[in-house]
Amino acid sequence: MTETQGSNPSRRALIGWGGAGLALGAAAAGGAVAMAKAGDDVDPAAADAGGAVEFHGVHQSGIATPVQDRLHFAAFDVKTDDREEFVQLLKDWTAAARRMTAGKPVGEGAYGGLAEAPPDDTGEALGLKPSRLTLTIGFGPSFFDRFGLRDKRPEALADLPQFPGDNLDRSRTGGDLCVQACADDPQVAVHAIRNLARIGFGKVAIRWSQLGFGKTSSTTPDAQTPRNLMGFKDGTRNIAGTETDRLKKFVWVGDGDGGARSAWMTGGSYLVARRIRMNIETWDRTSLQEQEDVFGRDKREGAPVGKAKEHDRPFLKAMKPDAHVRLAHPESNGGITILRRGYSFTDGTDGLGRLDAGLFFLAYQRDVREGFVPLQRKLSAQDALNEYIQHVGSAVFAVPPGVRDADDWWGRTLFSKEA
Numbered sequence: 001m002t003e004t005q006g007s008n009p010s011r012r013a014l015i016g017w018g019g020a021g022l023a024l025g026a027a028a029a030g031g032a033v034a035m036a037k038a039g040d041d042v043d044p045a046a047a048d049a050g051g052a053v054e055f056h057g058v059h060q061s062g063i064a065t066p067v068q069d070r071l072h073f074a075a076f077d078v079k080t081d082d083r084e085e086f087v088q089l090l091k092d093w094t095a096a097a098r099r100m101t102a103g104k105p106v107g108e109g110a111y112g113g114l115a116e117a118p119p120d121d122t123g124e125a126l127g128l129k130p131s132r133l134t135l136t137i138g139f140g141p142s143f144f145d146r147f148g149l150r151d152k153r154p155e156a157l158a159d160l161p162q163f164p165g166d167n168l169d170r171s172r173t174g175g176d177l178c179v180q181a182c183a184d185d186p187q188v189a190v191h192a193i194r195n196l197a198r199i200g201f202g203k204v205a206i207r208w209s210q211l212g213f214g215k216t217s218s219t220t221p222d223a224q225t226p227r228n229l230m231g232f233k234d235g236t237r238n239i240a241g242t243e244t245d246r247l248k249k250f251v252w253v254g255d256g257d258g259g260a261r262s263a264w265m266t267g268g269s270y271l272v273a274r275r276i277r278m279n280i281e282t283w284d285r286t287s288l289q290e291q292e293d294v295f296g297r298d299k300r301e302g303a304p305v306g307k308a309k310e311h312d313r314p315f316l317k318a319m320k321p322d323a324h325v326r327l328a329h330p331e332s333n334g335g336i337t338i339l340r341r342g343y344s345f346t347d348g349t350d351g352l353g354r355l356d357a358g359l360f361f362l363a364y365q366r367d368v369r370e371g372f373v374p375l376q377r378k379l380s381a382q383d384a385l386n387e388y389i390q391h392v393g394s395a396v397f398a399v400p401p402g403v404r405d406a407d408d409w410w411g412r413t414l415f416s417k418e419a
Contacts, residue, residue, distance in 0.1 A: 050129030050184060055101045057402040058267050062134035063339065063364050064247060068182040071212030071343040072189040073273065073360065074197070075140070075175025075395055076204040083147045087415050089203050093137070093179075093196055094409040100192050103130035106199075122198065124191050131185035135192055137410045138271050138397030143176040152414060154262035156253070156270055156367040157398045163380040165390060172275055172393030175207045180271075180362070182341075186211070208393070210275060212343025212360045225302060225310065229344050229357055230283055230388070232295050233302035233310060250337040250371070251364050264413035267401030269339075269364040272372040275393030278358040283388045294384045296323030322384040333378065338371045339364040358389065368396055 053061050080086055096106045107120025144153035179196055183189040190211075197206055215226060216234045225233040248254070253265045283291070292298050296305055296319035304314030304325065319326040330337060341364070346357040365371030380386065400411055 050131045052102050052130035053132050053134050055098050055135075055403065056405055056408070058404070059252065060136045060268070060399060060402045061101070062136035062180055062182055063251070063269055063341075063399070065134050065182075066132075067215040067341055068132050068134070069184045069213065069215060070182065070186040070189050071360065072181045072186070072193045072209065073178065073212065073362070074181075074193045074209040075178045075207045075273075076197075076200070077207045078143065078146060078176040078204055080203045081146070083415075085203060086147065087411075089200055090411045090415070091409045092199050094403060096195060096199055097135040097192070097410070098403075098406075100125075100195065101130065101133045101135060103128075103133075106195050122191065122194055124194075125188050128185055128188055131183040131188040133181065133183040133188050133192060135196075136180040136182075136399060138178045138180075138399040139411070139414070140175045140177060140395060140397050142174065146176070147415075149414070151261055152264065154253075154258045154265055154270075154398055156258055156262065156265075156369060157396065158368045158373065160272070160368070160373065160394055160396055161377075163376050163391065165380050165386055166394070167390050167392055168394050169275075169392050172208045172210075173395060175395050175397075177204070178271070178273070178395065178397050186213070210345060210360050210393075211347075212345050214344040216340070216342040216344060216359060228359065229278055229280065229346075230291070230295075232291075232297060232299060246337065247339070250366055251339045253366055257366070265398060265400060266413075269366065269399045270368045270371075271397045271399050272361070272363045272365070272368060273393075273395045273397070274361040274391050275345075276359045276361055277356065277390050277392050279388045279390070280355045280357055286388075293320050294324060294388070296320065296325035320384065322382055324379075324383055324385045327379055327383050328375065333375060336371060336375055337365075338375070364399070 053065055055061060078086065080089075099106055105121035105123075105126065110119045110121040110123030110126055113119055141153065141157055141159055144150055144157075179193060181189040181192040183192070193209065197204075214229075216228055228234040251269050253262065253268050253270075255266050258265070286294075288299060292305075296314070296316075297303060297310075298305075301308075302310035303312060304319070305323075306315055306318040307313075314325060314329065316326045316329055316331060326332060341362045343360050343362070344358070345360050346355060348356055350356050363372055380391075400413055403410060403412075
């Protein structure tokens with residue numbers, strides 16, 4: 001239920017961004033742009049046919065790319081201390097990602113090779129379309145304690161503070177690096193992470209992972225706004241994908257940001273990942289009026305308090321002081337804007353008959369200190385929604401710029417002196 005003003009988004013708009021509503025992304029302006037040669041777009045006809053998203057570009061795909069339906073996110077721990085071995089892994093991962101996003105098998109494929117050796121590809125994506133697969137890599141704060149990179153850790157990659165109400169599970173927190181796989185077919189996304197983990201065996205190991213479904217923002221202005229697991233529309237009134245100025249201002253790291261230690265991040269972004277569990281059973285026993293007061297919107301139409309239509313500009317003072325939309329709206333936060341790409345999740349039960357379900361929150365921004373941190377500080381202290389949610393997992397990553405061409409590779413700007 002993202003709030004902003006601006007022109008109507010085009011068919012190619014990305015709207016998985018923007019929500020300053022950190023629990024459910026209820027309200028924020030953010031930017032998105034479609035650039036076919038920047039790894040951020042796919043032809044609409046190709047998308048309908050399960051087509052491929054261009055892997056190469058100034059920025060990594062999977063950030064300002066139109067949001068896909070499914071997610072497999074994995075955080076890894078690095079197990080090798082050999083810098084050259086790790087750089088080779090990044091090159092191998094890049095080669096595999098380049099092929100998988102094009103709908104091709106890894107290496108020589110899943111069959112036809114030496115019978116005595118494991119195949120290069122695990123095979124479960126054979127015959128499936130590319131499904132708009134995007135793969136996006138990031139480096140966590142702990143990564144920079146390795147390979148002599150301490151002076152390359154950007155100040156914008158700030159450790160997240162302990163927010164009021166956090167109940168973080170260490171087994172779902174942190175990580176030296178991450179890979180975000182998004183696709184319209186869950187098997188394609190899982191196949192991608194599985195094969196990267198297989199290639200990295202002995203050098204990296206999965207620390208934790210998360211499957212997601214039901215993108216929490218609409219990808220086209222003409223489509224029905226999706227609903228989160230609390231039943232409320234999510235991703236309302238996102239900014240047009242042609243408004244590249246907002247991406248430049250709020251999402252992409254600019255030339256000169258952070259000085260010399262951050263020069264390698266130009267064209268990249270910073271990612272915050274939060275696993276937010278919803279107290280579904282408590283919410284389901286809450287009156288409709290209270291549910292609408294908590295969000296500041298009506299449940300049927302998605303209209304803000306006192307308005308008739310979902311896309312009407314909200315009058316914030318008509319909402320409860322602790323309403324989620326009111327607190328998260330850019331007008332309440334000096335215009336702070338982030339790009340949001342969250343997904344719903346359900347992971348069975350907690351052993352007490354309660355659903356383990358909620359939102360896997362993903363937000364990209366130019367500087368964590370000026371994006372997620374101040375917004376979450378405010379929401380964690382005042383938001384009425386806190387009675388029904390709890391943040392149980394957390395991580396932050398520096399997401400480098402895109403792979404420019406066939407000779408480029410993930411992380412080159414960080415590891416290559418000539419870069």
